[in-house]
Amino acid sequence: MSTGPRTGPDAGSLRLPRSTAVGPGRGRQPRLLIDAPAGSSQIYLHGAHLTSWVPRGGREVVFTSRQAVFDGATAIRGGVPLCLPWFTTGVDGLQRPSHGWGRLRPWVLRSVEQERDGSVRVLLGLEHDGLSLLYVVHVGHELELTLSLRNTGREPREIEAALHTYLAVGDVTAVEVTGLEGATYSDGVEGTRGNTQVGALRISGPTDRVYSSQGPVTVRDPAGGRQILVTGSNAPSTVVWNPWRSGAAAMADMADEEFASMLCVESAAVREHARLLGPGESTTLGTRVEVLALSD
Numbered sequence: 001m002s003t004g005p006r007t008g009p010d011a012g013s014l015r016l017p018r019s020t021a022v023g024p025g026r027g028r029q030p031r032l033l034i035d036a037p038a039g040s041s042q043i044y045l046h047g048a049h050l051t052s053w054v055p056r057g058g059r060e061v062v063f064t065s066r067q068a069v070f071d072g073a074t075a076i077r078g079g080v081p082l083c084l085p086w087f088t089t090g091v092d093g094l095q096r097p098s099h100g101w102g103r104l105r106p107w108v109l110r111s112v113e114q115e116r117d118g119s120v121r122v123l124l125g126l127e128h129d130g131l132s133l134l135y136v137v138h139v140g141h142e143l144e145l146t147l148s149l150r151n152t153g154r155e156p157r158e159i160e161a162a163l164h165t166y167l168a169v170g171d172v173t174a175v176e177v178t179g180l181e182g183a184t185y186s187d188g189v190e191g192t193r194g195n196t197q198v199g200a201l202r203i204s205g206p207t208d209r210v211y212s213s214q215g216p217v218t219v220r221d222p223a224g225g226r227q228i229l230v231t232g233s234n235a236p237s238t239v240v241w242n243p244w245r246s247g248a249a250a251m252a253d254m255a256d257e258e259f260a261s262m263l264c265v266e267s268a269a270v271r272e273h274a275r276l277l278g279p280g281e282s283t284t285l286g287t288r289v290e291v292l293a294l295s296d
């Protein structure tokens with residue numbers, strides 16, 4: 001064990017396992033590096049933003065754009081942005097910035113522990129705008145993310161949240177997404193609501209759907225030679241998003257052709273599944289990501 005550097009405005013010094021280190025990452029932004037027996041990962045304190053996860057013996061599971069901006073102010077394009085306390089422009093359509101402030105603020109690293117099975121458990125925290133947030137990142141052969149939100153204000157709050165996971169895929173046009181069959185969804189591209197998913201979902205153009213389902217969702221990726229399983233926990237919504245070439249071309253922080261190597265599958269509680277939190281009340285939202293062989 002070694003004593004780590006200061007990791008946030010009020011975190012003081014932390015004891016870090018030898019398999020982890022805090023230091024400057026891209027853009028010299030503070031970053032926790034994990035290289036543990038069960039898996040490796042990178043987490044930026046800006047937004048508590050995980051940008052990489054590689055289960056031991058495997059390949060990168062998380063997409064982060066090579067044009068992502070690491071300036072401590074801009075939301076990082078890729079990884080797992082934490083969208084809260086609203087999603088896109090919120091239930092009323094009036095909220096700014098897009099996806100809330102969770103991904104834009106400096107989080108505090110509270111603890112880092114290596115577990116007996118070689119995985120690492122990271123706890124990050126943030127107090128802001130009448131909310132107390134805790135985020136547990138469990139990095140191992142599987143990736144488990146759990147967000148807890150508590151209303152510390154005096155008024156009830158309506159909260160939306162999403163774990164906006166960008167999955168790395170070999171070829172999104174060949175991907176088959178299953179587990180959402182029969183679920184109702186709103187389609188942000190078509191501008192429709194009350195649709196029902198029939199059969200597997202294939203990505204053949206811009207895709208922006210909010211499903212009433214928490215999965216498990218399987219992304220079968222023949223070009224990547226694997227399947228990725230995403231299972232929500234207390235997550236009544238699943239968002240599936242791909243901007244396609246046209247959408248990526250409109251983003252300064254994503255290369256045009258990168259749309260083909262990513263797919264967002266987001267465990268969420270949004271829109272009609274937003275949560276009303278009374279003063280002092282808490283809620284949680286989680287996701288688990290696993291990699292399976294194509295034949296499983």
Ligand SMILES: O=P(O)(O)OC[C@H]1O[C@@H](O)[C@H](O)[C@@H](O)[C@@H]1O
Binds near residue numbers: 208266
């Ligand atoms: O560009 P941003 O703010 O990171 O959002 C990306 C996308 O995130 C998705 O989750 C939303 O469903 C899309 O509507 C949105 O365009």
